[in-house]
Amino acid sequence: MNRPGTVVEVGRSTPPILVHNGDSVVLQRFPPGTRVVYPPDPLPGLRDPDGAIRRALLNPLDCEPLPALLHPGMRLTIAVDDISLPLPPMRWPDVRARVLEAVLDLAADAGVDDVEILIATSLHRRMTAAEVLHAVGRRVFDAFWPDRLRNFDAEDPAALVEVGTTEQGEVVEVSRRAATSDLLVYVNITLVAMDGGHKSVAVGLASYRSLRHHHNVHTLRHTRSLMDPPHSALHHSCDRMGRLLERHMKVFKIETTLNNDTFPAALGFLNRREGEWTPRDHAVARMVASTTAMLPPAQARAVFHRTRAPYALTGVFAGATEPVHARALESLYRQQVVPVRGQSDVLTVGIPYVGPYNVNSIMNPVLVFCMGLGYFFNMYRGMPLVRRGGVLILTHPCRAEFHPVHHPSYIDFYEQVLAETRDPVRMEAEYEERFASDAWYRQLYRRSHAYHGVHPFYMWFWGAHALEHLGDVVVVGGDRAACRRLGFRSASTLEDALEMASQTVGTHPSVTHLHCPPLFVCDVEPGGFETGVP
Amino acid sequence: MRALECTPTLPGYALSRLVGGTRGGPFTMLRLAHRAAPALPGEGWVRLRPRLAGVCGSDVAALTGHASPYLGALASSPFVPGHEVVATVAEAGERWTEGARVVVEPLLHCGVRGVVPPCPRCAAGEPQGCESVAGEGLAPGLQTGYCATTGGGWATELVAHQSQLHAVPAQLDDRDAVMVEPLACALHAVLRTRPGPDDRVLVVGAGTLGLLVIAALRYAARPGRVIAVAKHPEQRRLAARLGADAVAEPRTMLRTVRFETGARMVEGRAVDPFLLGGADVSFECSGSATGLQDAIACTRAGGTVVMAGMPGRASLDLAPAWHRELTLRGAYGYGVETASAAGRGVEPPRRTFDVALEAALALRPGRLVEAPHSLEDYREALARAASAGSRGAVKVAFAPQRAPGGLRG
Numbered sequence: 001m002n003r004p005g006t007v008v009e010v011g012r013s014t015p016p017i018l019v020h021n022g023d024s025v026v027l028q029r030f031p032p033g034t035r036v037v038y039p040p041d042p043l044p045g046l047r048d049p050d051g052a053i054r055r056a057l058l059n060p061l062d063c064e065p066l067p068a069l070l071h072p073g074m075r076l077t078i079a080v081d082d083i084s085l086p087l088p089p090m091r092w093p094d095v096r097a098r099v100l101e102a103v104l105d106l107a108a109d110a111g112v113d114d115v116e117i118l119i120a121t122s123l124h125r126r127m128t129a130a131e132v133l134h135a136v137g138r139r140v141f142d143a144f145w146p147d148r149l150r151n152f153d154a155e156d157p158a159a160l161v162e163v164g165t166t167e168q169g170e171v172v173e174v175s176r177r178a179a180t181s182d183l184l185v186y187v188n189i190t191l192v193a194m195d196g197g198h199k200s201v202a203v204g205l206a207s208y209r210s211l212r213h214h215h216n217v218h219t220l221r222h223t224r225s226l227m228d229p230p231h232s233a234l235h236h237s238c239d240r241m242g243r244l245l246e247r248h249m250k251v252f253k254i255e256t257t258l259n260n261d262t263f264p265a266a267l268g269f270l271n272r273r274e275g276e277w278t279p280r281d282h283a284v285a286r287m288v289a290s291t292t293a294m295l296p297p298a299q300a301r302a303v304f305h306r307t308r309a310p311y312a313l314t315g316v317f318a319g320a321t322e323p324v325h326a327r328a329l330e331s332l333y334r335q336q337v338v339p340v341r342g343q344s345d346v347l348t349v350g351i352p353y354v355g356p357y358n359v360n361s362i363m364n365p366v367l368v369f370c371m372g373l374g375y376f377f378n379m380y381r382g383m384p385l386v387r388r389g390g391v392l393i394l395t396h397p398c399r400a401e402f403h404p405v406h407h408p409s410y411i412d413f414y415e416q417v418l419a420e421t422r423d424p425v426r427m428e429a430e431y432e433e434r435f436a437s438d439a440w441y442r443q444l445y446r447r448s449h450a451y452h453g454v455h456p457f458y459m460w461f462w463g464a465h466a467l468e469h470l471g472d473v474v475v476v477g478g479d480r481a482a483c484r485r486l487g488f489r490s491a492s493t494l495e496d497a498l499e500m501a502s503q504t505v506g507t508h509p510s511v512t513h514l515h516c517p518p519l520f521v522c523d524v525e526p527g528g529f530e531t532g533v534p
Numbered sequence: 535m536r537a538l539e540c541t542p543t544l545p546g547y548a549l550s551r552l553v554g555g556t557r558g559g560p561f562t563m564l565r566l567a568h569r570a571a572p573a574l575p576g577e578g579w580v581r582l583r584p585r586l587a588g589v590c591g592s593d594v595a596a597l598t599g600h601a602s603p604y605l606g607a608l609a610s611s612p613f614v615p616g617h618e619v620v621a622t623v624a625e626a627g628e629r630w631t632e633g634a635r636v637v638v639e640p641l642l643h644c645g646v647r648g649v650v651p652p653c654p655r656c657a658a659g660e661p662q663g664c665e666s667v668a669g670e671g672l673a674p675g676l677q678t679g680y681c682a683t684t685g686g687g688w689a690t691e692l693v694a695h696q697s698q699l700h701a702v703p704a705q706l707d708d709r710d711a712v713m714v715e716p717l718a719c720a721l722h723a724v725l726r727t728r729p730g731p732d733d734r735v736l737v738v739g740a741g742t743l744g745l746l747v748i749a750a751l752r753y754a755a756r757p758g759r760v761i762a763v764a765k766h767p768e769q770r771r772l773a774a775r776l777g778a779d780a781v782a783e784p785r786t787m788l789r790t791v792r793f794e795t796g797a798r799m800v801e802g803r804a805v806d807p808f809l810l811g812g813a814d815v816s817f818e819c820s821g822s823a824t825g826l827q828d829a830i831a832c833t834r835a836g837g838t839v840v841m842a843g844m845p846g847r848a849s850l851d852l853a854p855a856w857h858r859e860l861t862l863r864g865a866y867g868y869g870v871e872t873a874s875a876a877g878r879g880v881e882p883p884r885r886t887f888d889v890a891l892e893a894a895l896a897l898r899p900g901r902l903v904e905a906p907h908s909l910e911d912y913r914e915a916l917a918r919a920a921s922a923g924s925r926g927a928v929k930v931a932f933a934p935q936r937a938p939g940g941l942r943g
Contacts, residue, residue: 415786439796439798
């Protein structure tokens, strides 16, 4: 029987709680009265994933079956989500590979010759050949790479077309190949509620000219939250853009959902509640914690970045974008939603080793900011888990270490922009354009494997809502200088961090800890958790 | 008189390179001596009592054995260092009254040496390139402070030709005045190069000269953007205050220049990263080989690298300079400026020192001078000067008239 997510109150005999700490983990004692929010157990996967995919393609929502949309002489483009999904990367076979093979088999049966596959990178970095191979599988890779399977290039003027402008003046400029095809099939992994829907095409295949209409401070401040699309200004903008796109092009959307079986058996303790650990789990946990803490950062990273998630497919939905997305969200929320009553003064979370923007890479301080204030802060519907003016406590070493190939513009953002200001409005006004139009960054984005020059700004804007909401942010174990650069404070221990937090929220604050990953989203209702007085 | 006297010897040179010659004492080149005051070499010479005398990076390099031997051939020993001097006229002369407060323009050119006719460089109005400095008229010496005949500022007396003296305006205090000579060096480097309003200018090194170059750029040239590279936090703070638009540490220099100029960075095997593109003009003010190599790496094709800081012997990769057709030029001393200081309403040609005195009124560089030392405290003073940046200091100076053990004020 799969247990739902739950909220456990820490008592005096509660064992230490596992907290992610970048490329390591720590076992942490929390003060009595702390609420620990645990994710639901993993739902069982579909017994016949390939069969479910085929059935979805043949029985889509509000749309003709896919074979009816395929004919000889047509131009077909298939887009897939990029390296940022899923997290961690899943073990073979990746769900994209399954879906692609099913679609391509139907296309081949229909005699479609003109087929190209685009990695919907948007302004993310280009995937390497090895990464693409893992995502699409050997059969598709050998048949299509590199001429007909490539990363989308949002900085190639010849590869872009302006489709139109929304009623709110938002310019929609996307892949020319996609917009001028007879059919665009988009293959999603809806890992969290932020993903999928109209956002896939409107962001994944769009240029900077389009993205700036919603990847900006004003929009992100009114996105409450990223995981609650009906209350997200970002998603409203993407919906407007997506609807405009679909007046000009035919889109067949395929969204998949996964369970939250995140870590393989060897690291199974990371999936389980501490009170249910076996002796082996205890031993492995302590060994992983101590070993990774001692290793040089690069080696500790290698331990975790080799991990492949044993995710199972829980749903596959195909057809028109909006009904598909609605069903995908239902499936997703069935796995991820945890009801929580009341906000708290303090929210704590351990930042894991990987986020959307450092797969096979380094989590630099700007990405730590984004993970904490952009993602984990936003893992809610209703209201944030932490009250306005409350304190967010993160656990992460937060070293000023950057991947020079993947994140070159982040280095300059950290050294030049953050040294000058942390105000996202000022950053946007004074620096964004310069980074976005820098010729070197553009060259590295197009020819190397670098995130677009503007991307660190988006990481900062992702936390714009949290910056307005929170009273303070403390990082347990964080590098002092790096934390100071981010506008955070650094504490050696959780106890010290709570002591520092009390200067903001008062003594005996109420504390909630997010036991995440595995990923989940909290449905937060008012009332019921006022203070942490035991 | 009391004087810090330098007698270069081979063993002293070697020992100084090993242990640092600022400590003085036996077997080093520097000692505190009681000796006869220098004689007046002839008509038109004036006896001076130094009020303040600065310690220049070139002095430290000479005393620690890091100056190029080339310069040793243009000095005569024993010499009393100190070429940044504000002094009181000790005896009335033809043009100067007793008690007048003056700064010394230390170049020992033909006009000072009494060489008639003057050498071609002096005749052309370029006294800093004087060809008589190897010993005509006076003992060899590029400047006061490196010449056995004249003495130098690190003493209770020295002599100077009346043409070397400039009256100090009453509005300038002694600390401002002792900075006139290094300010003149900075202005000379800037006015000879004349960066324009579209130019991106890099200043490598933020010791005294680097900071004054930044100030001089803002005062006399007004370039588009000034990027400074400074090793120490206090230097970075001062560089920003004096007008640098962007300030970087050496480790972030390349990325900062790349960012500020929109250049491309190239990383190759067995070569340090460099830029394609970069600053239009770079002023190398540290005098180090690393600084010069970095300046070359950060200057765009067709640009100019100005060696403003006194370099020594260096091993450099000049391929970038060749490939990019850089202009590599020295900027030594001062002389007569033919370029006008931007927007100042001053018509050239003018002596650099005159421009520097006016600039000092506007810039008040005396705030960079810390409390002066007595001659007897020379070990502490020179050690401080040798590591000024890391100690948060800029200009170290002597107050030679101060009695031993007197309070520093």
